[in-house]
Amino acid sequence: MDNREPLHILAASGSSRPDNYTRRVLALAVEELHSRHQVRVDLIDLSTTDYPFPGQGPSQATHRAQELVKGAAGILLATPEYHGSYSSAMKRFIENLGFPSTLAGKPVALLGAAAGQIGAVKALEHLGSVCSHVGAFVLPGPVSVARVHKVFDGEGRCLNPEIEKRVRGLATRLMDYIQTRICPRAALEQSVR
Numbered sequence: 001m002d003n004r005e006p007l008h009i010l011a012a013s014g015s016s017r018p019d020n021y022t023r024r025v026l027a028l029a030v031e032e033l034h035s036r037h038q039v040r041v042d043l044i045d046l047s048t049t050d051y052p053f054p055g056q057g058p059s060q061a062t063h064r065a066q067e068l069v070k071g072a073a074g075i076l077l078a079t080p081e082y083h084g085s086y087s088s089a090m091k092r093f094i095e096n097l098g099f100p101s102t103l104a105g106k107p108v109a110l111l112g113a114a115a116g117q118i119g120a121v122k123a124l125e126h127l128g129s130v131c132s133h134v135g136a137f138v139l140p141g142p143v144s145v146a147r148v149h150k151v152f153d154g155e156g157r158c159l160n161p162e163i164e165k166r167v168r169g170l171a172t173r174l175m176d177y178i179q180t181r182i183c184p185r186a187a188l189e190q191s192v193r
């Protein structure tokens, strides 16, 4: 029997539209985590959380967000592409993570969803840049899903096996990073105490 504590992964979805596609993309990655790894995934829908603007907080939601990030071994951030960047809901979440940020030192994997054929490239560039700026370790190869409304059906099923593979692959890469770079270090620290 395996008595190890499950690793905590935080997954945050940054769209505020009802029936949004970003949540469907993230759900695939979360399903992959659950199916192949011993993890507990804390899933937050950033549209349902009323994070204060800088200078107007902190609120209970701020503290909760920071605790979730501190307790996470890795983080999955999923954003829609809005006006050539990532969503304001995602920015507000990041602004609530403290200054200095609790994201510092955390492995972060990025997913993006866009209606356009270019995909969420700009959203991911901007989000990756901000995450790096606050000290997160951003995994190379963020996954952008272009023409996302053609890729998922109404039930959230992915209709394109190649895209599904890339989204699931990102979840696996995040776990590989944690297990090869972070877990061995923790084990070594314990063994020399």
Ligand SMILES: Cc1cc2nc3c(=O)[nH]c(=O)nc-3n(C[C@H](O)[C@H](O)[C@H](O)COP(=O)(O)O)c2cc1C
Binding pocket: 015, 016, 017, 019, 020, 021, 022, 023, 079, 080, 081, 082, 083, 084, 085, 113, 114, 115, 116, 117, 119, 148, 149
């Ligand atoms: C305010 C707003 C701005 C948007 N800007 C872009 C854009 O710049 N490029 C693009 O491809 N799609 C754009 N879209 C479409 C979204 O990418 C599309 O809704 C997609 O499904 C991802 O967002 P969702 O998770 O909210 O569904 C925009 C949508 C909204 C609501």
